[in-house]
Amino acid sequence: MSQYRYSTLAVHAGQHPDPLTGAVNVPLYLSSTFELTGVGTDRGWDYSRAGNPTRDRLETALAALEGGHSGHAFTSGMAAISGLVTMLRAGDHLICSRDVYGGTARLFNQIVCHYGIEIEYVDTANVDAVAAAIKPNTKLIHVETPSNPLMVLSDIAAISEVAHAKGIEVSVDNTFMSPMLQSPLALGADIVMHSTTKYLNGHSDGIGGALIGSTPEHKERFCLVQKAAGGIMSPFECFLVLRGIKTMPLRIKQHEENGRAVAEYLSTHPKVNLLAYPGLKSHPQHDLAVKQQKGFGSMMSCDLGSREAAARFLGAIKIFLNAESLGGVESLASHSATTTHGSVSAEERVLMGISEGRVRLSIGIEDKEDLIEDLEQALAAV
Numbered sequence: 001m002s003q004y005r006y007s008t009l010a011v012h013a014g015q016h017p018d019p020l021t022g023a024v025n026v027p028l029y030l031s032s033t034f035e036l037t038g039v040g041t042d043r044g045w046d047y048s049r050a051g052n053p054t055r056d057r058l059e060t061a062l063a064a065l066e067g068g069h070s071g072h073a074f075t076s077g078m079a080a081i082s083g084l085v086t087m088l089r090a091g092d093h094l095i096c097s098r099d100v101y102g103g104t105a106r107l108f109n110q111i112v113c114h115y116g117i118e119i120e121y122v123d124t125a126n127v128d129a130v131a132a133a134i135k136p137n138t139k140l141i142h143v144e145t146p147s148n149p150l151m152v153l154s155d156i157a158a159i160s161e162v163a164h165a166k167g168i169e170v171s172v173d174n175t176f177m178s179p180m181l182q183s184p185l186a187l188g189a190d191i192v193m194h195s196t197t198k199y200l201n202g203h204s205d206g207i208g209g210a211l212i213g214s215t216p217e218h219k220e221r222f223c224l225v226q227k228a229a230g231g232i233m234s235p236f237e238c239f240l241v242l243r244g245i246k247t248m249p250l251r252i253k254q255h256e257e258n259g260r261a262v263a264e265y266l267s268t269h270p271k272v273n274l275l276a277y278p279g280l281k282s283h284p285q286h287d288l289a290v291k292q293q294k295g296f297g298s299m300m301s302c303d304l305g306s307r308e309a310a311a312r313f314l315g316a317i318k319i320f321l322n323a324e325s326l327g328g329v330e331s332l333a334s335h336s337a338t339t340t341h342g343s344v345s346a347e348e349r350v351l352m353g354i355s356e357g358r359v360r361l362s363i364g365i366e367d368k369e370d371l372i373e374d375l376e377q378a379l380a381a382v
Ligand SMILES: Cc1ncc(COP(=O)(O)O)c(C=O)c1O
Pocket: 076, 077, 078, 079, 101, 103, 144, 148, 173, 175, 176, 194, 195, 196, 197, 207, 208, 209, 325
């Protein structure tokens, strides 16, 4: 399928008609187990933790969308990151972007570090800092770009070059961009991670995650993780993500258009400080965004001055919903310090640059004029 363009892939990769009935939608295979054809022989599936026909279709689609060797669907984005770090052993060193989703930091700081894995947070926007942090035992560099919520970019190609020169692999959390707007594997990374909860599902009606590997060794490892650790995506969730993927190119176009319009509006508003949106020329890494992304997406954040101002804004919005998460059709606004980064200590948040007034926006696919009017009236309450 790799000869096809993106929207064709989104509709057709992994989504061919059911060979048994011709159904144009991937059937839901709600079966935990499969009849074997003999002793040690089967029709391709034996037990759904190891593999399920509906999940296989989604995994094929994910691999095609990211240009990878294999896709692996997990029960959440966090389960996918948990699967990723099973590549590491006690004594290994992991470099992670400093401005990373709070849940990723919670997993690393409260669970993974107890397995003897050394975790170091580095400003991955600075390739020299990444190079300087590499140790003889560094095995993986995990990058989130753009980052959450400050929209800091890391140069995937440059980091991959530095890492590969030392035999280190690079994984990229591509959740904020979706496979449509950024192709980390094509830029040189080794593994892509997604919270499918966001743009891939796109309708805020499920939780899921994915890893897309680029080598047969990744496939072997992540299949083992799915079978041995068991954090697999359910067939129903796979069905929802497959359904979401079909309209993802259209949704992303609208997300993008609205994102640009809202960012332009906010960029001149006197009550909005430190607006972070890579599509604005004023973003310090706008050139890198143009180089490595295929669009600017619809995520942004800004500082409203104080926690009280953020609370007033979130209390006044009418179309935007005061809710965590992103990438769904509806616009959301959230207070970073008490939601996505609630598990990060106040001192660490200061170090990360996440102020008490920081509000993150996920721009949905509503009419942009309505969204701007809603922001206008909510900012008037600040
Ligand atoms: C960038 C990023 N990565 C990973 C996750 C975790 O995904 P999930 O909530 O599906 O476990 C999130 C969730 O918000 C996220 O924003």
